[in-house]
Each structure stands twice: as structure tokens, then as C-alpha cells.
Amino acid sequence: MRYLVPVSLIVGLLVLLGIGLRLDPTEVPSPLIGKLAPPFDLPTLEDDGRVTSDVLLGQPTLVNFFASWCTPCLAEHPLFMRLSAGGSVRIVGISYKDRPEDTSRWLARHGNPFALVARDAVGASAIDWGVYGVPESYLLDAEGRIVHKHVGPISDADWRGTFEPKLRDLARLTP
Amino acid sequence: MIAELGHFALLIALAVAVLMALVPAYGVWRTDATAMAFARPAALVLLAVIFVAYLCLTASFVNHDFSVAYVAGHSHSELPLIYRISAVWGGHEGSLLLWVLMLSGWSAAVALLNRNLPLNISALVLSTLGAVAVGFVLFTVITSNPFDRLVPIPADGRDLNPLLQDPGLIIHPPLLYMGYVGFSVAFAFAIAALVTGRLDAAWARWTRPWTTSAWLFLTMGIALGSWWAYHELGWGGWWFWDPVENASFMPWLIGTALIHSLAVTEKRGLLKSWTVLLAIMAFSLSLLGTFLVRSGVLISVHAFATDPARGVFILGFLVVVLGGAFTLYAWRAPKLVSDGAFPLFSREGFLLLNNVFLSVSAAAVLLGTLYPLFADAVGLGKISVGPPYFNAVFLPLMAPLALLVGLAAAVNWKRARLTDMTRRLRLPLLLSLVVAALLIWQWATDIGLVVLVGGWLGCWTLVAALAEPTRRLRLTGRLPRGVAGMAIAHVGFGAMVLGITFVSLFSVERDVRLAPGQSADVAQFRFQFDGIEPIQGPNYDADRGTIRVYRDDDLVTTLYPEKRFYRGAQQLMTDASVRHSLSRDLYASLGEPIGDAGEWAIRLYVKPMMLWVWLGAVIMTLGGILAASDRRYRARPAALAEAAA
Numbered sequence: 137m138r139y140l141v142p143v144s145l146i147v148g149l150l151v152l153l154g155i156g157l158r159l160d161p162t163e164v165p166s167p168l169i170g171k172l173a174p175p176f177d178l179p180t181l182e183d184d185g186r187v188t189s190d191v192l193l194g195q196p197t198l199v200n201f202f203a204s205w206c207t208p209c210l211a212e213h214p215l216f217m218r219l220s221a222g223g224s225v226r227i228v229g230i231s232y233k234d235r236p237e238d239t240s241r242w243l244a245r246h247g248n249p250f251a252l253v254a255r256d257a258v259g260a261s262a263i264d265w266g267v268y269g270v271p272e273s274y275l276l277d278a279e280g281r282i283v284h285k286h287v288g289p290i291s292d293a294d295w296r297g298t299f300e301p302k303l304r305d306l307a308r309l310t311p
Numbered sequence: 312m313i314a315e316l317g318h319f320a321l322l323i324a325l326a327v328a329v330l331m332a333l334v335p336a337y338g339v340w341r342t343d344a345t346a347m348a349f350a351r352p353a354a355l356v357l358l359a360v361i362f363v364a365y366l367c368l369t370a371s372f373v374n375h376d377f378s379v380a381y382v383a384g385h386s387h388s389e390l391p392l393i394y395r396i397s398a399v400w401g402g403h404e405g406s407l408l409l410w411v412l413m414l415s416g417w418s419a420a421v422a423l424l425n426r427n428l429p430l431n432i433s434a435l436v437l438s439t440l441g442a443v444a445v446g447f448v449l450f451t452v453i454t455s456n457p458f459d460r461l462v463p464i465p466a467d468g469r470d471l472n473p474l475l476q477d478p479g480l481i482i483h484p485p486l487l488y489m490g491y492v493g494f495s496v497a498f499a500f501a502i503a504a505l506v507t508g509r510l511d512a513a514w515a516r517w518t519r520p521w522t523t524s525a526w527l528f529l530t531m532g533i534a535l536g537s538w539w540a541y542h543e544l545g546w547g548g549w550w551f552w553d554p555v556e557n558a559s560f561m562p563w564l565i566g567t568a569l570i571h572s573l574a575v576t577e578k579r580g581l582l583k584s585w586t587v588l589l590a591i592m593a594f595s596l597s598l599l600g601t602f603l604v605r606s607g608v609l610i611s612v613h614a615f616a617t618d619p620a621r622g623v624f625i626l627g628f629l630v631v632v633l634g635g636a637f638t639l640y641a642w643r644a645p646k647l648v649s650d651g652a653f654p655l656f657s658r659e660g661f662l663l664l665n666n667v668f669l670s671v672s673a674a675a676v677l678l679g680t681l682y683p684l685f686a687d688a689v690g691l692g693k694i695s696v697g698p699p700y701f702n703a704v705f706l707p708l709m710a711p712l713a714l715l716v717g718l719a720a721a722v723n724w725k726r727a728r729l730t731d732m733t734r735r736l737r738l739p740l741l742l743s744l745v746v747a748a749l750l751i752w753q754w755a756t757d758i759g760l761v762v763l764v765g766g767w768l769g770c771w772t773l774v775a776a777l778a779e780p781t782r783r784l785r786l787t788g789r790l791p792r793g794v795a796g797m798a799i800a801h802v803g804f805g806a807m808v809l810g811i812t813f814v815s816l817f818s819v820e821r822d823v824r825l826a827p828g829q830s831a832d833v834a835q836f837r838f839q840f841d842g843i844e845p846i847q848g849p850n851y852d853a854d855r856g857t858i859r860v861y862r863d864d865d866l867v868t869t870l871y872p873e874k875r876f877y878r879g880a881q882q883l884m885t886d887a888s889v890r891h892s893l894s895r896d897l898y899a900s901l902g903e904p905i906g907d908a909g910e911w912a913i914r915l916y917v918k919p920m921m922l923w924v925w926l927g928a929v930i931m932t933l934g935g936i937l938a939a940s941d942r943r944y945r946a947r948p949a950a951l952a953e954a955a956a
Contacts, residue, residue, distance in 0.1 A: 139645050142588060143637035146595070150630055152681065153602065155688040157622045205881055207469060 166266055166285045173199070173280050174264035178254040181236055181243075187254035191228065192280045196306045198227045198299075199274045200250070201262055203234040204242035206270045212289040216249035219295075225303060229253040232262055232270050275299060277306050314379050317367025318458040324360040324411070325448045327353060331418075331441030335434035339506070347430050350437035354422035357444060358415040365412045368457050369399050377468050380461035381405060387470035387879035389850035397481040398471040403605060403621070404457035406484060410601075411447050413485075413492045414440065421496055421521070428517060435503035436496070443495050446628045454621045470850065470879025479539035487532030487559055491597040493525025494562060497569065498594035501587045502636060505643040510587065515577035518590065520944040522573060523796075526566045527935030533559050534928030542887050547820065547898055547916045549924065552701040557680040558600030561673045565593045568669035575659045578724060581651065582663065584644040589666075591636045596673070598629055603680070657727045661719035668712045675704045713768040713808050716801050717775025739778045743771040750809070754894070754919055756817050756834075765812030772805030796938025803930030810923025818918045822902070826910045834917040836897065837861045838870075843904075843911065851875040853886075856911065858899045860890070870899040872913075896921040 168174070175189040192199070200216070202209040216227055229250035231239040236255055243253070256262055265274065268287055275284040284302055286294065331353035338346025368381070372395045377383040385402045386395055400406040418440040425433055451457070474480070500518040504510040536556070541549040550556065569589040576586045602625045653659050679696045686694050721735040747763075747770040755762050780798040784790050823831040827842035841857040853875040860867045870888035877884060887900035895917055902912030 139584070139641045142592075143634070143641045146633050146637045149599075149681075150626070150633065152685060152688060153626055153629070156684040157626060159684075159687050 166282070168266060168274075168282045169285065171282060173274065173276055173282050174261070176254070176256075176261040176264065178230070178256055178261060181231060181239055181253040181255050183236065183255070187228075187252055189280065191252060192276055193278065195226055195278050196283075196303060197276045198225050199230065199265075199276060200227055201230050201232045201256075201265070201267050201270050201272045203232045203270045204238040205234065206232075208289045209271045210246065212271055212273075212291070213246050213249070215290060215292060215295060217247050220249035220251075225299075226251045230261065231255050232267070233257065233259050275302060313367050313370050313374075314376065314458040314460065317364045317371075318456065320360050320364035320367065321408075321448060321452055321456075321458070324357060324364065324415075325445065325452060327357045327360060328441050328444040328448055331357060332438050332445055333441075335438040335441075339431050339434050339438075342431075344430060347434035350434045350441070351422040353441065354415070354418040354437050357441070358412075358419040361408075361412050361415045361448075365399070365408055368405060368408060369396060371458075372396065372398055375468075377466075378460055378462075378464040379457075380459045381457040383461050383465050383468045385471050386468040387850060388467050389879060390468075390471055390476075391849050393481065394471055394476050398475075400484050400488075401471045401475050404451070404455040406488070407447065407451045407455050408457055409485060410488050410492060411444065411451060413488050414444050414447060414495060417493055417496050417521075418444065421499075425517065429509075431507055432500075432503050432509065432514075432517075435506055436499040439499035439502045440495060443499075443632065446632065450621075450624055450628065454624050468879065470877060473851070473875065473877040473880055473882050473884045474543060476850075476877075477539055477543050479535050479542065483532060483535040483539055485532075486528050486535060490525050490527075490529025490532050490566075491559070491562065491600065493521065493528055494566060494590075494594040494597050496521040496525065497590040498636070501590035502639065504587060505639050505647070508643070508647050510583050510647050512577050512580055515573050515586065516944065519570070519573050519577065520939045520941075522566065522569055522590070522593075523935050523939040526563070526570055527932045527939065529559065529563050529566060530928055530935065531932050533563060534925050534932075538925055541921075542889060544885070547818075547887070547900070547914065547918070549814075549921070552679070552698050554680050555600075555604050557676050558596075558603045561676050561680075562593050562596040562600065564669050564673040564676070565589055565596055568666045568673075569593050571662045571665050571669075575662050579653070579659050581653060581659055582666075583647070584640075585666070587644060588640060589670075591640060595629075595633050595636070596677075598625070598632060601625060602629060654726055656722070656729070658719060658722050658724045661715055661722060665712060665715050665719065668708055668715070672705055672708045672712075675708065676701065679704070709808075710764065710768060713772050713804070716772045716804060717778075720775065720779040720797070720801070735778060735782065736775065739771070739775040743767060743774040746770040746774065754813060754817070759816075762812060762816055765808060765816075769805050769807075769809030769812060772808060773802050774805075776801030776805060791941060791943070792937045793941040793943065796934045796936070796941070798934070799937060800931045800934025803927045803932075803934060805927070806923050806930060807927025810920045810925075810927060813920040814918050814924065818916060818921075821915045823913055823915060824905055824910055825913055826908055831913075831915060833915045835862060836867065836917060838899065838913075838915050840911070840913065842909065843901075846873075848875065850879055851877045851884075854901065854904075856899070856901050856913070858888070858913070858915075860897050868897060870897065872899045872901045874901045891922050893920070893922055895919040 173189060173192055177186055177188045180187055219225055220227055227250050229252070231253060233256070239253070239255070271289050273286045273290055274282050277283050283306065284298065286298070290299070331350060334346050334353070335350035337343070338349065371379045371382050372386055373392065375382070375386065375388055381402060381404050385398045385405070390398065398405070400409040418437060421433070421436060421440065497518055500514065500521070504514050536559070537549045540551065541547070569586065572582050572586045572589055575582045602622065605621050605625060655663070679700050682696050683694055717736070717739065718732070721732050723731065744767065747767040750770065751758065751762060751766045755766070776798045780790055780794055783794055819834045821831060821833045825831060825840040827840060830837050830839040837860070839859045839861065841859060843854045843856050846853050846855045853873045855871055855873045858870040858872065860870060868890040870890060872888040873886040875884045875886055876882070885900050887898060890897040898916035898918060900914045902914060904911050
């Protein structure tokens, strides 16, 4: 009988590990969910004006922190290009700790899905928003409240499974 | 082309491993000598094929072939050659390939060195190793192929993680993997024993050198990792109870227990089922470690490459290997073992106690490591278990262990007499008290219970370890390597206990803000900051500080801590500067510049006896090398023919 003890312990351990795989330890709930997005006042990419948080009002918006040096950003880029072509959501880009000429070249090469690009050269706004690293995206409702936060590149599955339902909810709430 | 060749070699390796797992096992089942004899050549071919794949990946790195996704992710055109070679294991895919290479290396070593094993045992051992290889090669090919191409080809690579660009890190992972993977040999022997029912002194003698070899690699690997963290992370710490450190530490603890229980099984034919269980556990914990590192179920500074798909695969593999092995154990072990009773006051009794302390420590570490996962799984929220738990639980378990080390060597096998023990230990006890008193008087800045106990235990372990070999030498005039190795390993343990005691109690740490020309006092030293100058490395730019350290106006040393910016990875790294000596380490690392006046945040440490911790590990490793190379294990054909007859 006692020889069965190790195998039963192991079974318990394996079950635990199986459950653990379905959890995400990096998923730390953002304290900003449901709150108004932190205000900002940043230069545009071309440095010909300012972008303030007021632009986020009026319609649901996806705010995306990105950079030309960020390879994972390329992974979500085709999705953003399709979204901007389809017009399903407005995307505002914030270029994070990047040289403006590098950002421009990057956008020229891969396409520009952003309605507006603001430049956070030192990452000060990113701190207000609680950005861990790029890419990171925030879905905002028409009043500028943060509905959802996504760390890392958004995959097609993420978009269909999480963002689309939330966008549909927003559309229902604001007639 | 080279990458495709490597990929092709991996596929061939998969086929060879499948054959190596199945054919000899069939041979054992049908008592077919030809099929059993297939195992040996198969092990050698497997090594050759995997070596080809490994060379192909290395060549891709050396040639800057950024069309290979793995190379593009872990190299850079400015990366120096030595780091391009070590970058092969700088990421997940390549380290798996290294893992497989070592597994096949250990298998080939078993095939070559254990020619004199009974055919069925050797066939089963190699077949088990082949089965493990199937799992890992499949894992590599399916979820983590290092030869995948990247389209479009990037102009340059993303560079090797700067954390990994350090001499210590070149050999830390290979040593660690050698240890992890090495336990697969003890595991394979355990499976062979369970299947054949041959679980005797000879079995223990075959298993011992393999276990000791795996253990000494693991010891070195862990020590180097700690050395690297101390220098490269810039926190001045050397052990963090990080999940991944724990993942390597648990197999070490169980491996240490296994070495001692194997001694009992060989000498006295006792603790058989326990020994087999430990052999299975040591390898299981190695696999568990792989799972924890690679699956991302726990947050760790080491989680360089995590991917849930990989986690599912390893979990499936764990289910097969662990589930299979422990079920086999539950089924076969009761039929094989007839453990006799023995008195606790004997060498075997003390070794059993040693096993209890070591396994309980491993269980405590396992509990602390998995608890956050458990809490998250049952909805208790996100928590983390840190050093306070581990220190509180672990250190009290180590103290009796240190006491036992000295005692166990002084008592006899079977039935010991108290008078023998006290007579043998009188002198070591006296000596250890004197040495400990001297040490504490010399280096302790503050006297409390912990330094008295820890200081004495360290000295006791050190001195008492030498008692047994001295006695042997006097009695017989000869010192077998096994005994010498044991004594040396115990000396190493004693040195480590001393180092840990002193460095954790008497380290002095100061965070200061200095302008060039200013100085700060830490303990009895004055650290004078001379300023910062920019320097250029091969693939980084750095600010290098110059800090002169004085003691009573005599220059002791000059430290050059650096703050490096790696151009390829766009990452900042702190490179601490340390002056080591037996009595203390002087340590400086650069923080951030403050303001415009040239002031810098600087962290300064004086850490007494820090070096002893790593020296202890080196000495333990030397002991392991001596013990593993004892001539008893190099059984001569004549003696074996006799044994077989």
C-alpha cells in the first residue's frame, strides 16, 4: 500500500501543473480598468502639433504603444492594417522611446494603420499608463475610459476572442 | 543548406532514438541477445547524429546566418565569436538541442564504459535512455525547432541577451544540464532494476559513479549560476530562492541523498526501495525543473523562453515518464525488496537520518516553489513565496545535517558503539571549538547565537571530515579514492557552511551618492570615487567608474564597475566589480547618474568570507571527481566474469 504513496503524490502534482498551465502568472490586473485614461499632451510624430488625450473621446479607440525597434510589434501590425482598412475601430499609436525618423521609416515600410501617432520620446506617458513594455494596447470607450488592457502583441485569436466582443458591447451601450 | 542538414540530422536522431528505445526492450522481453546488443551501437550512432545537428546550429551562428530564426533572435553581427558559439544555448530551442546532445553523450558513455554489465541490464538502461531521448527530440522537432527559417531575412540579429554575455554564463548552462541529464542514467538504472528484479549491491555499485558524476556537474553548475548572479545582476546577492534556482537545487538535494543511500545499499544491501525511489525522484525533479522553466507557469527572472504550447508538451512527457516510472515502482518494488531492520545508532542509521533531512529540505523547497501556483489554482489570489520562508524553513534543516556529517563518518556499519564514536571524535571536537573560536574572534563583528552555532558547525564539519581518512591511513596505510573523495566533499560542505554563516551575518552594504573625488566609508574601508569615463566594448558602450579602496590610507585595490549599453539588444546592463579574497569581498556596482554635477548612485559592499561559499562548491566537486573515479567502479573483466559465474 505504501508503495502507492509516491505515485498518488505525483498524480496530484501533475494535475496541479496542468491547472497551472491554464493560468497566466504575468496577467496582473490593471488598476486602470474602468477608469478614465491618464491624460497626456504629446507632440505628433512629425512634430507639427500636439496630441492630447481629448482626441480619445467621441468613439471607441484602441491605443497602441509601439516602437520601430520592437519586433513583436511587427507581429500585430498586419492585424492593425486590416482593422484600419475595415474601419472597425480607430487606432491611435504612441511611439515609445523611439527616434521620430526611425518611426516614420518603419511606418512607411510596413504601412500606417494609425489615425494619429503621438511621440512619447522618454516614456513618461507610458509610466502613467502602466506600460510594461511594447507592444501594449488599451481599448477605450467613447468617454475615454479604459475597458481592456492587453500586454504583448495582439494575435488574431485575441482580437476575435476578446476585443471584438468588447467592441460589440460598447456599440450596444452607446447608441 | 546547413540548417536543413541540421534539421535532417534531428529527424534521423528521432528514428534512431525510437529504435534504441524499442529494439533492446523487445530483446529483453524475448531474451533475444541480438536485439539486446542493438542498444550499444544505437547509442553511439545517436550521439554522432545529434552532434552533427549541434555542429550545424553552431555553424549557423558562427556564419551569422540570420535567415535561421533562432540565430536572428540570439545573435548579432557584432557579437564576439566566443559568445556566438555559446549563444547556441542562449535560448530555448538551442538549449534543448544541447540537452539532447548531453543525453546522447551520457548514453554513449554508458554504452562505452559499462561494457561489462549483464546484457539485459545494459539493454534496459540504454532503452530507457533512448525513450527519454525520443521525448526530448520530439519536443525539439515539434515545438522548438532551432533550424526554422525566417522570412524575410532580417538585416541583423536581435543579439544575445546581454545578461548571458558573461564568461560564467558560457559554461553555467552546459554544466547544469550535464547534471540534470546525468540523473537520467541513475533513473535508467532504477527502471532496469525494477524490471529485471535485480536490485543488489552490484546494482548499487554500477549506479554510484554515474550518480556522483551527475551530481558533481550539477554542483558546479549551480555554483557558477550563483557566481554569475553575484557579478552580473549587480544586487550583491548570490542566492535568491528564485523558482528556477530552486528547480536546480531540488534535484541536487535529492541527488545528494541518493549518493548516500546508494552507499548504504552497496555496503549493506539495505534501503533498496528507498534508493530506487530517490533515483526516480532525482530525474523527475530535473524534468519538473525543465517544465517550470519552459512553460511559464511561474514567474522567474530566468523565464527567457516561455510558451504554453511547450508547457503542454512537457506536461504530457512528465505524465508519461513520471506516471510510468512511479506506477512501475508501486507495482514492482513491494515484490523485490525485503528490507531488514537495523539499529539507528550505526553508519546506516545516520545515513538514513541524512536522507530524511535532505528529502525534507527538498520537499520544503518544492512546497515553497509551487505554492504560488497552488494558491492561484484554487483561487487564493496571486502571491509569491520569498526568501523569508525559505530561510526560515531551510536553515534549521541544514544545521542537524552539518552535525551528522561529522558523526556519521565516525560510527561503524551495522552496530556502532558509543565509546568508539566519542573516542574518535574527541580530538576533532576540541580542534573545531578552537578553530571556531579563532574565526569568530577574528572576523565576527557581533556575537550572537547564529554565528556561534554556524561557525562551530562549519569548523566541526571541516575538521571531523578529516578524522575518518586519517584513521584509515593510520590503520591500513592506504586511502581509497572513495574515502578521500567523501572527506574532501565534506570539507567543501564545511567551508560553505562557514561562508554562508559569515556572509549572511556580517555583510555591510551602503547605497551612496558620490561626486568624483568624494568617498564613503563601509566597514573599515574607504571607497573613493574618482569619476566616470566612457569606454567601448565590442558590441556595447559603457560608462566605467573608477573606485579606489583604502584601508587606513593604504590602497587595497581599485574597482572598475561598469554600466553597459548593448547596441544590438538596446539593453542596459550592470557589471559589478569585485575584489575577492579569502577574508572578504569588496564589491561596487554603478546605479544611475544623479543630476548634472557628475554625481552617481553607487552601491558598495563588504562581504566577509563570500569566496568560501564557492570555494566550498569547488572542493565538493573535487571530492565528487575523486569518489567517482574510485577503481572499484572500474570493474575488471576477470572479476566480472567471476561474478557472473
